[in-house]
Amino acid sequence: MSWTSSNRKGRLPVGWTALRITVLKRDRFTCQIRGQGCTAHATEVDHIQPGDNHGLENLRAVCSTCHSRKSTSEGIRAKARLRALRHRPADRHPGLLAQE
Template sequence: MHAWGGSTRKQRLPRTWSHLRSQVMRRDAYTCQINGPDCVRVATDVDHIQRGDLHELDNLQAACKPCHARKSAREGVQGRARRAALRLRPAERHPGLTGEH
Protein backbone atom coordinates (compact mmCIF):
# COMPACT_ATOMS: atom_id res chain seq x y z
CA MET A 1 0.00 0.00 0.00
CA HIS A 2 1.31 3.48 -0.83
CA ALA A 3 1.40 6.46 1.53
CA TRP A 4 -2.00 7.70 0.30
CA GLY A 5 -3.65 4.32 0.93
CA GLY A 6 -6.92 4.82 2.80
CA SER A 7 -6.54 8.60 2.72
CA THR A 8 -9.07 11.04 1.28
CA ARG A 9 -6.42 13.76 1.11
CA LYS A 10 -6.12 13.75 -2.68
CA GLN A 11 -9.88 14.18 -3.12
CA ARG A 12 -9.85 17.13 -0.71
CA LEU A 13 -7.27 19.11 -2.72
CA PRO A 14 -8.70 22.10 -4.59
CA ARG A 15 -9.17 22.02 -8.36
CA THR A 16 -6.37 24.60 -8.58
CA TRP A 17 -3.85 22.36 -6.73
CA SER A 18 -1.46 21.96 -9.67
CA HIS A 19 -1.32 25.76 -10.08
CA LEU A 20 -0.80 26.30 -6.33
CA ARG A 21 1.86 23.60 -6.29
CA SER A 22 3.74 25.30 -9.16
CA GLN A 23 3.56 28.66 -7.41
CA VAL A 24 4.97 27.22 -4.18
CA MET A 25 7.78 25.37 -5.93
CA ARG A 26 8.82 28.49 -7.87
CA ARG A 27 8.50 30.73 -4.80
CA ASP A 28 10.69 28.36 -2.77
CA ALA A 29 13.14 27.86 -5.67
CA TYR A 30 12.54 24.07 -5.59
CA THR A 31 14.43 24.02 -2.28
CA CYS A 32 13.21 22.13 0.79
CA GLN A 33 11.99 24.55 3.44
CA ILE A 34 11.87 21.92 6.22
CA ASN A 35 15.62 21.14 6.12
CA GLY A 36 15.47 18.14 8.49
CA PRO A 37 18.23 15.66 9.35
CA ASP A 38 17.95 13.61 6.13
CA CYS A 39 17.23 16.58 3.85
CA VAL A 40 18.36 16.30 0.24
CA ARG A 41 17.52 20.00 -0.32
CA VAL A 42 15.85 19.44 -3.73
CA ALA A 43 12.11 19.83 -3.24
CA THR A 44 9.77 17.46 -5.04
CA ASP A 45 6.69 17.81 -2.80
CA VAL A 46 4.49 20.57 -1.43
CA ASP A 47 3.69 20.34 2.27
CA HIS A 48 0.91 21.91 4.32
CA ILE A 49 2.73 23.70 7.16
CA GLN A 50 -0.25 23.46 9.50
CA ARG A 51 -2.23 20.21 9.37
CA GLY A 52 -5.59 20.33 7.69
CA ASP A 53 -7.05 21.54 4.46
CA LEU A 54 -5.96 25.19 4.41
CA HIS A 55 -4.56 25.42 0.87
CA GLU A 56 -3.38 29.04 0.98
CA LEU A 57 0.13 29.95 -0.14
CA ASP A 58 1.10 31.04 3.38
CA ASN A 59 0.38 27.51 4.61
CA LEU A 60 2.30 25.69 1.86
CA GLN A 61 6.01 25.01 1.53
CA ALA A 62 8.31 23.10 -0.79
CA ALA A 63 9.75 19.92 0.72
CA CYS A 64 12.07 17.11 -0.27
CA LYS A 65 10.70 13.56 -0.05
CA PRO A 66 12.63 12.54 3.11
CA CYS A 67 11.63 15.67 5.06
CA HIS A 68 8.01 15.50 3.90
CA ALA A 69 7.77 11.79 4.79
CA ARG A 70 9.28 12.36 8.25
CA LYS A 71 6.96 15.31 8.97
CA SER A 72 3.89 13.43 7.73
CA ALA A 73 4.79 10.36 9.81
CA ARG A 74 5.27 12.51 12.92
CA GLU A 75 1.91 14.21 12.35
CA GLY A 76 0.27 10.81 11.85
CA VAL A 77 1.66 9.53 15.15
CA GLN A 78 0.50 12.70 16.93
CA GLY A 79 -2.98 12.38 15.41
CA ARG A 80 -3.30 8.74 16.44
CA ALA A 81 -2.12 9.61 19.96
CA ARG A 82 -4.74 12.39 20.22
CA ARG A 83 -7.50 10.04 19.06
CA ALA A 84 -6.33 7.31 21.46
CA ALA A 85 -6.29 9.77 24.36
CA LEU A 86 -9.90 10.67 23.63
CA ARG A 87 -10.89 6.99 23.64
CA LEU A 88 -9.07 6.38 26.94
CA ARG A 89 -10.59 9.34 28.73
CA PRO A 90 -12.07 8.18 32.04
CA ALA A 91 -15.85 7.99 32.20
CA GLU A 92 -17.42 10.99 33.85
CA ARG A 93 -18.89 10.37 37.26
CA HIS A 94 -22.61 10.73 37.61
CA PRO A 95 -23.28 14.11 39.29
CA GLY A 96 -25.56 12.45 41.85
CA LEU A 97 -22.87 10.09 43.12
CA THR A 98 -20.91 11.35 46.08
CA GLY A 99 -18.63 8.39 46.54
CA GLU A 100 -20.45 7.34 49.74
CA HIS A 101 -22.48 4.15 49.75
Protein backbone atom coordinates in the same frame (compact mmCIF):
# COMPACT_ATOMS: atom_id res chain seq x y z
CA MET B 1 2.88 9.47 0.08
CA SER B 2 0.46 6.68 -0.44
CA TRP B 3 -3.04 7.86 -1.31
CA THR B 4 -4.61 4.44 -0.72
CA SER B 5 -5.69 5.13 2.87
CA SER B 6 -6.17 8.89 2.59
CA ASN B 7 -8.97 11.15 1.43
CA ARG B 8 -6.51 14.04 1.08
CA LYS B 9 -6.25 13.94 -2.71
CA GLY B 10 -10.01 14.43 -3.08
CA ARG B 11 -9.86 17.51 -0.81
CA LEU B 12 -7.23 19.31 -2.89
CA PRO B 13 -8.55 22.35 -4.76
CA VAL B 14 -9.13 22.56 -8.49
CA GLY B 15 -5.88 23.83 -9.96
CA TRP B 16 -3.71 22.11 -7.36
CA THR B 17 -1.09 21.19 -9.97
CA ALA B 18 -0.59 24.85 -10.94
CA LEU B 19 -0.57 25.94 -7.28
CA ARG B 20 2.00 23.24 -6.49
CA ILE B 21 4.31 24.44 -9.27
CA THR B 22 3.91 28.05 -8.07
CA VAL B 23 5.03 27.09 -4.57
CA LEU B 24 7.96 25.00 -5.81
CA LYS B 25 9.16 27.87 -8.03
CA ARG B 26 8.65 30.45 -5.27
CA ASP B 27 10.82 28.40 -2.91
CA ARG B 28 13.32 27.68 -5.72
CA PHE B 29 12.81 23.91 -5.45
CA THR B 30 14.63 24.04 -2.11
CA CYS B 31 13.34 22.19 0.97
CA GLN B 32 12.04 24.65 3.55
CA ILE B 33 12.18 22.19 6.47
CA ARG B 34 15.82 21.05 6.18
CA GLY B 35 15.46 18.27 8.75
CA GLN B 36 17.67 15.28 9.40
CA GLY B 37 18.34 13.36 6.18
CA CYS B 38 17.11 16.25 4.03
CA THR B 39 17.97 16.00 0.36
CA ALA B 40 17.51 19.79 -0.05
CA HIS B 41 15.85 19.32 -3.47
CA ALA B 42 12.12 19.97 -3.02
CA THR B 43 9.74 17.92 -5.11
CA GLU B 44 6.65 18.11 -2.89
CA VAL B 45 4.45 20.79 -1.32
CA ASP B 46 3.56 20.70 2.36
CA HIS B 47 0.79 22.39 4.33
CA ILE B 48 2.48 24.23 7.21
CA GLN B 49 -0.63 24.12 9.37
CA PRO B 50 -2.59 20.86 8.98
CA GLY B 51 -5.99 21.12 7.37
CA ASP B 52 -7.42 22.38 4.13
CA ASN B 53 -5.98 25.91 4.00
CA HIS B 54 -4.42 25.89 0.53
CA GLY B 55 -3.34 29.55 0.62
CA LEU B 56 0.18 30.34 -0.54
CA GLU B 57 1.09 31.50 2.99
CA ASN B 58 0.34 28.00 4.30
CA LEU B 59 2.26 26.07 1.65
CA ARG B 60 5.97 25.38 1.35
CA ALA B 61 8.28 23.33 -0.84
CA VAL B 62 9.82 20.26 0.83
CA CYS B 63 11.89 17.25 -0.09
CA SER B 64 10.25 13.83 0.08
CA THR B 65 12.31 12.80 3.14
CA CYS B 66 11.27 15.80 5.25
CA HIS B 67 7.66 15.55 4.04
CA SER B 68 7.50 11.89 4.98
CA ARG B 69 8.96 12.55 8.44
CA LYS B 70 6.54 15.43 9.09
CA SER B 71 3.51 13.46 7.88
CA THR B 72 4.50 10.46 9.99
CA SER B 73 4.88 12.55 13.15
CA GLU B 74 1.49 14.22 12.51
CA GLY B 75 -0.10 10.80 12.12
CA ILE B 76 1.47 9.53 15.34
CA ARG B 77 0.21 12.60 17.26
CA ALA B 78 -3.29 12.16 15.81
CA LYS B 79 -3.38 8.50 16.85
CA ALA B 80 -2.17 9.43 20.35
CA ARG B 81 -5.00 11.98 20.68
CA LEU B 82 -7.55 9.35 19.66
CA ARG B 83 -6.02 6.82 22.03
CA ALA B 84 -6.25 9.33 24.89
CA LEU B 85 -9.94 9.86 24.18
CA ARG B 86 -10.55 6.10 24.45
CA HIS B 87 -8.75 5.81 27.78
CA ARG B 88 -11.13 5.21 30.66
CA PRO B 89 -10.07 6.08 34.17
CA ALA B 90 -9.45 3.02 36.33
CA ASP B 91 -12.40 1.93 38.47
CA ARG B 92 -11.91 2.87 42.07
CA HIS B 93 -11.71 0.09 44.62
CA PRO B 94 -15.13 -0.36 46.31
CA GLY B 95 -13.58 -0.19 49.76
CA LEU B 96 -12.07 3.20 49.00
CA LEU B 97 -15.40 4.64 47.84
CA ALA B 98 -16.92 4.23 51.33
CA GLN B 99 -14.11 6.29 52.91
CA GLU B 100 -14.82 9.43 50.88
